Amino acid sequence: MHLLHIDSSARPDRSDRSRYGSHSRRLSDRFVQRWRAIRPEDRITYRDVGQSPPNPVTARWIHAAFTKPQQREAWMHAVLAESDALVDELLAADLIVAGVPMYNFGMPAQFKAYIDNVVRVGRTFGFDRARPGDPYWPMLAGMGKRLVVLSARGDHGYDPGGRQAHANHVESAVRDVFGYLGVTDFDSVAIEYDEFADERLNASIAAAEAAVDDLAGRLLKDAAARAAA
Template sequence: MTAILHIDSSARAGLSGRSPHGSHSRRLTARFVDRWRAARPADSVTYRDVGAAPPSPVTGDWIHAAFTPPERRDGRMARVLAESDRLVDELLAADLIVVGAPMYNFGPPAPLKAWIDNVVRVGRTFGFDRARTGEPYWPMLDAMGKTLVILSSRGDHGYGSGGRLAHANHLEPALRTPLSYLGVTDVHEAAIEYDEFADSRLAASIVAAEARVDELVEALLAARPEAVAA
């Protein structure tokens, strides 16, 4: 079986096309997961809505606890890290990580950044040893075969590679960079643009993004043929 971690981060509730002012990124993640489950109903899905229930931000106490060896942590430190431990456990258990990520002011929503900060954990998702020869940091998820799918939405257009605003796109890199640091390097993307224009260009972008989602589902299903439902 494939274990899916489905994360939504939009501040908007509901799905565009179904709810007034619904989220485009939620629309794409729902489409991805629905099509996947139609092909593989036995696969597990863990859902985490960080837009509706944001993770706690990293604090000084969190940093102190995270960098204290586990055997030396007291009960207070364990409590500080409890939420982070749950988020890390979900990430470790997942084969496929599907993230809905709207662009807010050229980058990710604050709750999604908080999720990233909670799962980039020394000793759990990356290693660090200052006495290690060469590079003191190393990824701990690189041999787990994980795949990341980023499904985003943008108010303007031209944020893709080679586009007029590609230089200002700090959304997908904000996910690709830290997760590749952990060892998740198989990354796929689709995006809806023109949201703020709300015209035929938005409609065309939605059609193209949904087609891209369908292509991704088919390609990733084919990459895991052992679990395809009869």
């Protein structure tokens, strides 16, 4: 299998190594280390969009992306080079493990820039306005890809049923976009209470780490079963 490990926190270090480090990096690293320990032969690609954000979409990018590949001029290929590389990485991955913290109720701009670069007509979704019924179709469907989102929040109560669940636009937005591309197998875990830095944060970290271990164990079992089939 091939893992694509993405981090998007602006904080470069992990909270298990540094006092003001990132919790989402801590969780994504934990998941990947668990995976690597059991399946050292699997390929892991790391993409740190928190430290090296992809370029945002521009008018030239849109012009290039919506020009048919055989009609593209040299400058269009150059403008799309970064996006093409990110799409190639996504196409090669079986499992995407993304650290995506909550910034102002949504995903960080760094991760949104990543998404804007991988949602590409003709590469990750199809569009044909002449197609009867639904002119859009997901090009990554049926490839067995799955997505794990590992998040962190300063406040609490953002999980389903919580006091602020209605304001959480992180997991739902990421899930919807990847679902649009055809990646519909989705799991998530989050740490809360970062802003409080008290025993509730410690309890949330412990619970999230246990949930990550469970999730990694479950997905490792699935991978082993698929390999044996």
